[in-house]
Amino acid sequence: MPEIDAWLMLSGTIFTVGLVGVIIRRNMITVLMCIELMLNAVNINLVAFSHRLGSLEGQVFTIFIITVAAGEAAVGLAIIIQLYRLRSSINVDEARELNG
C-alpha cells in the first residue's frame, strides 16, 4: 500500500469517528471534542498531501486550521457555559424550545 493511502485511511477513520460522535453523543463537551477530531483529520490529510506533492501550501493551511479551530472552540465553550447557566445541564437535548 502506498504511503499516502495509509495516511488517507487514517484521516478518513478519524473524520468518521468525529462525525459519528457529533451525531450520537449528547454531551456538549464531547460533541465539541468530536468536532475538533474532524478538523484534525483534515490536518492529517493536508500534511500528507503536502508531503507527497512537495508543496508547502498544505502545511500553511494546517496552521490556519489549528488557529481557526482554537477560535471556534473558545466561542463554543462560551456558548456551553451560558447553556449551563440557563439550564444547569450541558446536554444538547436540553435545548429544544425552538421547534415548529
Add this chain to the structure above:
Amino acid sequence: MNLTPLLEAHWINAILPELVLCIGGMFLILFDAFAPKARSLTGPIAVVIFILCAWSQRFVAVGTFFGGTYEVGGITRVFDITFVLAGILCTLLSADYLEREGITGGEFYALLMWGTVGMMMMAKGLDLLIIILGLELLSICIFVLLGFQRRLPVSNEASLKYFLMGAFATGFILYGTALFYGATESTNINVMARWFANPDVTITPLLTVAFVLLMAGFGFKLALAPFHPWAPDVYQGAPTPVAGWLSVAPKAATLIALIRIFHAMGPVLPQTKWMTIVAWLAVLSMIIGNSVAIAQRDLKRMLAYSGIAQVGYMTIAMLTINEDAVASIAIYTIVYALMNLGAFGVISMLAKNQNDPQTLDDIAGLGWRRPFHALALAVCMFSLSGLPPTGGFVSKFYIFRTAVQSGHTGIALIGIITSIASVYYYLRVVYYLYMKESAEGQTRIDGGIFATGALAISIIGIFLIGIWPTPLFHAASYAAHLLLAR
C-alpha cells in the same frame, strides 16, 4: 501560493474597505469601554463607519493581490454593495431593537463589521484558504451575535444550534478542500482552474467525494434543503435584526465563493454528475421551503422557510456559470437584502417578549394602526413573492430567464410553479395586515427613527430596482463579464 512578491503596489487600497471596517470595529469597542455614558451613540457611529466603508470603495485598486490569493474586481464591488447594504440596514434596525431589549455595547456592531469583513474576504478570495478563513471569521461573529441576548433561553439555543451546524459544516468544507488540494495540487483557484482545463484530466471517485463534501458544507451554510433544519430554529431564536442579516448577507458571500469554485471546475462539469447534485438541492429547497412555509404561523419561521426557497431560486442560476447567471445572482442578492431585511425589520419592532414567537396575530390590523410600517411589510411581501413592479419581480424574472436560456427549462418550471404557490403565504401576511381586525391588547409596534429609516431605504430600493433596473443590470453584467473573461 506564490509568495513572491509578497506585497504588490497599492495592496493597501485593495483591502481599504476591510481595513475601514476592522479599525471601525475596534474603535467602537474602545469607545464603548472609555465613554460608557455615550453608549447611545454607538449605533449612529456604526452607521457612519459603514458609510465610510462604502465611500472607500472609490479608492479601491482593482487586480490580484497578495501572491494571487486576493482578487478585487467589478463583481466583488457589486457584492460589497450587498454586504454594506445589509450591514447598514441591520445596524439601523438594531439601534432601536437593542435599546428596547436593554442591551448596550459597541461590540454588537463591531461583530457585525468583522462579520462583513469575513464576507468580503469570501467574495474576494482567490484561494480556498482565504475563502475558508473569511467563512470562519464570519461564522464566529455569527455565533456570538446569535447568542447576544444571553439571558434569553431561545437566543442561547439559536446560537448553540448554529454553532453545532456551522462547525460541523466547516469540517465538511475543510475535508473536501483537503481532497481537492490532494488532487489538483493547489488550493489556488486559478491553478485549480488550469488543472481542470487540462484535457487529459480524469475524474476520480476521490474528486466526486470531495465535491459532495464541499457541497454538503456549503449547503449547510446556505440552508439548502436537505441541510436546512437549523434555519427556522435559529431565525426564531436569534435577535430579529441579526436573523434578517443572517438570512441575507452570508448567503450572498457563500454564493459568490461557490461561483468562483464552479467556474474553475467549468471544463470538467459536462463529464460529471456534479451539477445534477446541485440541481437536486435547488429543487428540494424550492419545494420544501415553499410548502412548509405555508404551514407556519410564526413570522420568523415563515421567513426562514421562504429563505430556503429563495436560495433554491438562486441555485438554479448556478447550474450553468455564465455572465447572465453571475449577474442575476448579484442582482438577486441585493434585492433580497432589501426585501428580507425590510420584512425582518418590521418584525423586530414588535414590542413583545422576545422569548415568545412573533406570530401572524401580532400584526393583525396593523395597516390601520401603523400605516407606514404595515406598508413597508406589505411591499417587502409583494417583492418576496415576485409581483411587479417590485425589485423581486425583476430579479426573479432574470434568474428564471437565465435558467431557461441555459437549458434548465424543467427546473425553471418547478421554480416558477413553487414561486406561484409561495404567493399564498406571502399575501396572507398582507391579508392579516389590512383585512383583520386588531384585537384588544394587541402587540405594539415600537419603531424609532433609525428603524423607520431602514424601512424607508428598503421600500425606496425595492421600487427603484423594480422600476428602473437598467443601471444595475449593466453594472452587474459588465462585472460578471470581467470575472468570467479570464
